[in-house]
Amino acid sequence: MAHTSNTAAGVDNTFRRKFDREEYLERARDREKQEAERVKSKLKGPPVQRKPLKHRDYEVDLNSRLGKTQVVTPVAPLSQQAGYYCSVCECVVKDSANYLDHINGKKHQRALGMSMRVERASLEQVQERFEVLKKRKTPGSFTEQDLEERIIKQQEEEEQRKRERRERKKEKKKEKAAEDEPEVDPDVAAMMGFGGFRSSKK
Numbered sequence: 001m002a003h004t005s006n007t008a009a010g011v012d013n014t015f016r017r018k019f020d021r022e023e024y025l026e027r028a029r030d031r032e033k034q035e036a037e038r039v040k041s042k043l044k045g046p047p048v049q050r051k052p053l054k055h056r057d058y059e060v061d062l063n064s065r066l067g068k069t070q071v072v073t074p075v076a077p078l079s080q081q082a083g084y085y086c087s088v089c090e091c092v093v094k095d096s097a098n099y100l101d102h103i104n105g106k107k108h109q110r111a112l113g114m115s116m117r118v119e120r121a122s123l124e125q126v127q128e129r130f131e132v133l134k135k136r137k138t139p140g141s142f143t144e145q146d147l148e149e150r151i152i153k154q155q156e157e158e159e160q161r162k163r164e165r166r167e168r169k170k171e172k173k174k175e176k177a178a179e180d181e182p183e184v185d186p187d188v189a190a191m192m193g194f195g196g197f198r199s200s201k202k
């Protein structure tokens with residue numbers, strides 16, 4: 001009898017969900033098994049051995065773009081966006097202090113294959129370092145080769161700067177020439193009836 005009244009109402013909302021103990025127990029077992037496997041596979045891999053920290057062998061370029069103007073669009077590649085670009089981590093840092101923090105930081109060093117551990121220096125290394133610093137302090141101890149090397153280096157840098165300046169000038173000249181040049185060829189202009197074009201320029 002109840003059946004007929006239910007179908008008349010259209011929806012049976014007197015149904016109460018029952019907790020299927022067996023089914024959920026089965027699911028729980030599956031999940032536990034999967035988790036155990038995942039942990040096992042994680043443990044299986046050998047621990048990654050990273051090298052201890054090394055000091056930089058290059059000069060950090062922080063101010064080559066100082067005072068320059070650059071048009072930045074959101075669609076430009078990361079390396080051409082505002083700020084300092086790290087090609088290792090492919091990220092942009094907004095200012096020089098943060099850039100330094102970044103390249104000294106854990107994430108960056110990890111990308112370079114280094115842990116943050118520092119190698120313990122031996123007695124010989126410390127002594128060597130003292131010798132180097134002592135040499136640097138006494139001005140008379142520069143060998144001639146040192147001096148020559150430094151002079152050559154300076155000359156190279158100067159030349160590089162000159163070359164860049166020259167190229168910049170050339171580019172500016174080119175731009176200016178492109179601006180000055182009339183868009184219409186003078187001969188064509190004369191043919192088209194702009195006779196005064198040429199004479200007015202003279």
Ligand SMILES: [Zn+2]
Pocket residue numbers: 086087088089090102103107108111
């Ligand atoms: Zn980085």
